[in-house]
Amino acid sequence: MFISGLARGDVHAGGVVGEIFISHASADAGLAARVAGEVRLAGHRVFLDSDWEDGIAPGAAWQKTLLRELRICDVVVFLNSSASQASMWCHSELVVATELGKRVYSLDLATGLPPHPLLRSLQGIRLETALEASIQRLTSNLSL
Numbered sequence: 001m002f003i004s005g006l007a008r009g010d011v012h013a014g015g016v017v018g019e020i021f022i023s024h025a026s027a028d029a030g031l032a033a034r035v036a037g038e039v040r041l042a043g044h045r046v047f048l049d050s051d052w053e054d055g056i057a058p059g060a061a062w063q064k065t066l067l068r069e070l071r072i073c074d075v076v077v078f079l080n081s082s083a084s085q086a087s088m089w090c091h092s093e094l095v096v097a098t099e100l101g102k103r104v105y106s107l108d109l110a111t112g113l114p115p116h117p118l119l120r121s122l123q124g125i126r127l128e129t130a131l132e133a134s135i136q137r138l139t140s141n142l143s144l
Helices: 026-041 063-072 082-086 088-097 132-139
Strands: 019-023 044-045 075-080 105-109
Touching: 019 026, 019 063, 019 088, 026 044, 026 075, 026 082, 026 132, 063 088, 063 132, 075 082, 075 088, 105 132
Parallel strands: 019 044, 019 075, 075 105
Antiparallel strands: none
16 A cells, blocks of 8 residues: 555655545445545555555455554544444444554544544544535644
């Protein structure tokens, strides 16, 4: 998972390149791909399970891959939606991320969503107007 030949810890114009794990429900795969694209443009490497190039390969042990990627990432971005709040796997990813001491950012995919129960103590990025504005707020605040 290398972007533009940058490796973990390399520095680009915007700062240190990080490994970003995007936690999302399958129902939100299209929006997750949009978020992943913008995070990549900001200079970070992204793990998105459904990505054809850098995601989980067909035939791979997907559970082991998810856990490995959670261990090596610097930051977890949780895409908050009613589907992700209902997802056992999204919940599990947040539990593992918390246990590993990972920084977690929550990005709302719809207006009026409550925070995920495990993230109530964290300030999330609320969807106020357009998703693009929320993604911009995320990328400008990603710190490793």
